[in-house]
Every structure is written in C-alpha cells, then in structure tokens.
Amino acid sequence: MINAKVISIGDEILIGQIINTNASFINSKLYSIGVKVEKVVTIGDNEEDLLRELDDSMMNFKVTLITGGLGPTHDDITKPILIKYFNDKLVLHEDILEYVREFFAKRNLVMPETNVGQAMMPSKSKVIWNHNGTAPGIWMEKEGRVFVAMPGVPFEMKAMIEDDILRMIKEYFAAEFDYVLKSKTILTTGIGESLLFEKIGGINELIGKHKMAFLPSPLGVRLRIDVKEKDDKSASNEIEIIETKLKDKIGQYIFGENDDLIEEVIGKMLKDSGMTLAVAESCTGGLLAGRITDIAGSSDYFIGGITAYSNQIKEGFLGVKKETLLQYGAVSEETAKEMAYGIKTKFNSSIGVSVTGIAGPGGGTEEKPVGLTYIGYCDGEQCYAVKWNFGDNRERNRIRTVQACLNLLRNELLKKNI
C-alpha cells in the first residue's frame, strides 16, 4: 500500500488560531483512492524544520503533500527550500506569468510586481495549475518518491487535489494500485444520527466485510460506504447491494448522494415541473433564498423573496393580517401560513414557503422559547404550517431551519410525482 505524509506549514495553526482542516480534506481524499496517510505534520515557516521533514519523507514516505508557504510575500518558504533540497533552480514560465497577469486584469487590477515570482518554477518540477489563485502547485519526483507543494488557501488547494493531484498519484504509482477502493456517500436529512442507526438495524449484516461511517452535520447525516475489491465492477456491485438495502430501510430520508445538494435536487424538480417558487423569511433573514440561489440557473424557477424582519413588512408587503399578528403573534402557525400565502400571491409563484421563528439568543418567553419556528407552505391546493424547535444556538438553529424548509419543499414536490 502506498503511504503518505502531509506537511502543513503555518504559524497560525501552531499558535492555535486556525484548525488544520486542510489536512483532514487531504487525508480523506487520499484515503478514497487507497493511499494511506501515516503521518500529518504541522510546522512553522522555518527552513530547518521543513528540511528535516523532507529528509524524513525521503526515508519513510512514498508521497508527501505540502500545503502553505506558497505565496507572494516574505514568509513563503516552500519554493526556495524545495529548490535547495532538490538542488534545482528556478525558471520562468511565460504561460504562468501570462495567466497571473490576466488573473489581475480580469479584476481590473494591475499585477503587483511581487507576483512575477509566482511564475518562477523549479526546473525539475511539473506545474499544477491553480485555476482559483495565482500560486501554482509544484510536483517533484525523486527515487520513486513524490513531493507536491500546494498553496494553503483551502479552495485553491482543494481544486488542485481533485482536478489533478489524485489522478497524477494514481498514474505515477499505477503498478501498485492492484485493488480498487470505492466509496459512496448517501445523504439523509430530517432524521437524527441515533434514530437513523436504529432504523437501519444490524449494521454488520448490512455491510458485511465493508465499512460504513455515520457523518452527522446540521444539514443531516451522511452515510459513507467504503468497499475494497479486486476490480471496479465488483466494487460497484458491492456498493449497490448495500445501497439497495439502505433504501429499503430509510429511503424516505435519502435526498441524494455524494456531493448532491438538497437545493439542487429541489431546483431540478421545480424546473422539470415548470413550477415557480417564492419565499418569505423572518428568522432566517435571507438564508433560505441564499441557499436556493446558490444554484446556477435558479432564476428559471425562483422568482424572489422577502425578508420580513419587522412586522411592518409582514403586514405591508406580505399581507399578514393585523389581527393575526395581534392575536397569535409574529411567531405562530397562523402568521407562517399567511406569510406563505402572501408571498405566493404577491410574487405570483406556484409555491410559497415561509419561515418565522425566534432565532435567539434574546426574545424567548416560557410559552415561545428561543428556537421555536414555524415553517409555512402554500401552493394552489393547500396552505399549512408546521412547528419545529432546533435549539437555542442562533447559528445552528438558522442552518437547521433552512434545511427543514428545503426538506419540506422536497417532500411536497415528491408527492406531486415530478
């Protein structure tokens, strides 16, 4: 099995200012192709420490991935040290320089001269293009070992790993990849981890010699199935068998797989049906509309929304009745229902969804505690609202509420057999 080491360079990790999420991303990606990370090391931007780690890698690891220390400023040490360690020299890549200049030009900026350095690469290296920033990645090989340097900015590093580096590792070590690891993640929402575990029942019978991990988050519980087989076909078969059993047991909670987003699933259903959507938000303050419009092309089915943070807007723009607000309050089933009806009618959409709640930390009472939320739904046939409570942490409460709105909408669209 191919072993690997990850080196993170960054004083901000060593002083505890940021958490090393880059390493966990890299680890899981390498694991997914069957490369075993045996060591993760974080060091500062210090020449001696990095040289010592390169020595250790040369002795003990086939693959070494380095993040951080690759930028235009004074504290970026990775490239000079690779040059030193591999006894190499820098050469100018005109195509990179051109790309960096354009990167700035597109943003109506002139490239600062410090950025010329980004286009200087070790002569023995392969360039890993950075489509999201200006510092390219560096791939170097020596005596059957691979060293890869990437920027520390998460989205730049992640794209390089997914677009190029995993593939390059598989190609370089092709002879040693005599097995296939395959994994698939089943996405559930609207059910907690323990209840899901109970509903699935005997895990060992279900997965046999394979592995399954429960990965909970405020958006739902992801189930990652990992299988190791001799070839791609039997790996796919094994996954399919497990997946079919899962669908039998918990199908109603499954909204997608791998990187699917519930807002994408809903968007597709709306688009296919020719229906349109509008939303009225109070406690989530725009986050629901924000999630829906995360999807490119959402303008095909999303008309818009109103963030009605004050009662004045609920009344004046959504047509919630003054008596309703007085009698039941802004956070009530009745108000949620009228908000959903109001936004549907005013924005002339097929469906209206609304949400009103007490996000906290203030504003709760004994009768209406922090976390109390009503989600309203209205289409041509029905208008109703349901009650939820997602706890008193403002941030998580808002995330879970938006997810519940989207899941309610998904369930309604499913009923329409789109």
Add this chain to the structure above:
Amino acid sequence: MINAKVISIGDEILIGQIINTNASFINSKLYSIGVKVEKVVTIGDNEEDLLRELDDSMMNFKVTLITGGLGPTHDDITKPILIKYFNDKLVLHEDILEYVREFFAKRNLVMPETNVGQAMMPSKSKVIWNHNGTAPGIWMEKEGRVFVAMPGVPFEMKAMIEDDILRMIKEYFAAEFDYVLKSKTILTTGIGESLLFEKIGGINELIGKHKMAFLPSPLGVRLRIDVKEKDDKSASNEIEIIETKLKDKIGQYIFGENDDLIEEVIGKMLKDSGMTLAVAESCTGGLLAGRITDIAGSSDYFIGGITAYSNQIKEGFLGVKKETLLQYGAVSEETAKEMAYGIKTKFNSSIGVSVTGIAGPGGGTEEKPVGLTYIGYCDGEQCYAVKWNFGDNRERNRIRTVQACLNLLRNELLKKNI
C-alpha cells in the same frame, strides 16, 4: 524560549474522518503562557512511529504533549511505549483504582476488570488526575525534558491542561519564563494581499524584531502581529506601536480586530446612530440579508429585504422603471441605483443597499461578463452605484460581493462620523 511538540494519536484523524481540534486547543493554551509549539504530529496507533517521535522530542523539544492512545482497550499504546522508552515499570496506585471504581459506581455500573490497568502507572511518573474520565494523565521528566500523555477525549484532555498541566509546565521551567508573548490580529477588507503588502511597504522596518503574518480569505486579509517582550506592558506597547503605524498606512481598509465581524461593526454603528437599513438583492439572492441577520439583535436596525431575482419583482416591488431595465439592463449602474432607492423608499428605512450582477456560470456576454456586479447605495442625501467584478466562480463571487456591500456601507457610515 521553551519549545513544544504535540503528538496526536488517532487513525480517525489520518483517514480524514475527524479534524484535529485537540491540537489547536493545546496550541492556543501553550501559546498563551509563552510556550512555542513548533511542531504538531499526527500518527496512528503504531509502536514504531511513536518511538521515533519520542526520539525526535528528546533531541529537539523541551515539552512534548501526547493525546490519545490512553484507554482500556487493545489499541491504546501510549503507556506501554512510555514504559519501554523510559525503561520503567508499572506500579499500582490504590487511590486511582479506588477513584475508577467509584467513577463506575456513581453511574450504577460495575467496573470492568480491564479498567484495573488504568490504575497502573509508570513508577517514575507523576499522576495527572482526570476528573472527567477514567484514564489519568502521565507526566514524565528526563534530562530537562517533559513528556505528558493525556486521553484523546476532548473534554477530559482540556480540563487536565487547564487545571494542572499549564501550571506544572510553568513550575518546571520557572527559570526560563522571563518573557511574554502577545498577539493581535488586525482585520482588513476591500484590498488584496499583494496590494496590501505594497501599501504597507517595508515590513521589516515596521515590525522590527517582531512578526507579522498575512492571512487572506474571501472576506479580506487578516494581519496577525506577534510580539515577544520581557513583560506584559512592553508587549502591549510594542503591539500598539505596530498597530498605529499600520493604521497610518492602511487605516481605511481596517474594520476591526481579532474576532470582530464586519456585520457586527456595521450593526453597532447603525444602532448607535438610530438609523435603519433595508436591502434589495439580485445576484446575492438573500445572502446579504442573511449576513446582516447573523447578528443577534439585528432586528433593532434591520427592517428587511427583497430578493428580486426576476425583473418582474424589480419593477413591481422595487419600483425600478421599465425603461431603465429596457435601456440599461438588469445589471447596470442605473438599475442598482433605482433598486437602492426603491427598497429605501418602500421599506421606509434610513439607508437602502442594493446589489445586481451576473453570478454565473451562465448569463455573461462580452459587454457584461460573468462576475460583473453593481452595488447601489441610497440614503437621505445621496444615491449612487459602483461597479465591481469579483471573478467567475459563482460561490466566491457571491461571498465577495456581500463583503463589498458591507464594506461600502461601513465606509458610508464612517463618513457620517457616528
């Protein structure tokens, strides 16, 4: 200066299933007492790897903190390896055994016999009591070096660090604690890393013997200043001197420090001035309102918003003129201005902010490329819109656009001398 290494033992970190938050906690705690963590290493429960790390520690680090691998099961390797490395033997501590028995008894459980092992400690070690679990910590000293082993369970480890270990380190190295470390992070937005670097100019003159790190993100560039001085007062002085110089050079881009959020800064300014805000969004689809309402108490100054994803809503609800849309298009300076004016007027707020743009990936033309964005602003005195382009990645474009709206608002509020 006392340097330190943190060793995390755990396969679940190496496969990327969990993030190493233990290390960041330990790092920040050690940093706060002036111990410099120079290396963090994660390894699996593998004897050879741990022995190699102990050797490295003996050579290079005064303090080594180990988490994980200290429990009652077969894969808990830390204690046996410490015994081996320090050529020691286990002795039974009756008081620990009594404590563990009681720990189970309190939970109405009989102690499983495997737990007797928890009361067996290296004869040369000091015991660090674990008030939240059954595995005590181990403190060992050799030739002026300290090795501490703790359980990997976060709340057990954290209490040990705070209750005992920091104090024990300070006592053991009392003679060397003749300095103070202090850091402060200055938050900037609205300017890129390289341009900021250029505007600051000679970094070395500015920071002298101290350190400054550039930490870029889509929300802006953070500048972390680190100083080391003989006492707390001179450390604060040095930070203040650097901060003052920074403010001279780049003051207009600084919106806060440490954990401040720009939406919080703006919220405070609005609240203090008694002004209210409403927003009209197209391409950001609710995210701007979402950020503003992330702040508890935002209902004091935020009236609400309209997500006008379709022209029908821009016209019907924001009062953008049909001719404006026809002549200049939905993504134009004129439309942005009318949207800002419209939301201010309709929602009756002191200030209206609007945003309209082409978030992509589709919808761009040569004249109006993906990423083109106009941000509108309107208060009692002026209405205007500015043009931006934050690149063609939909997600980051939207994040940067929201940040630019908030920064524009901050600058306008500053001009009002609130």
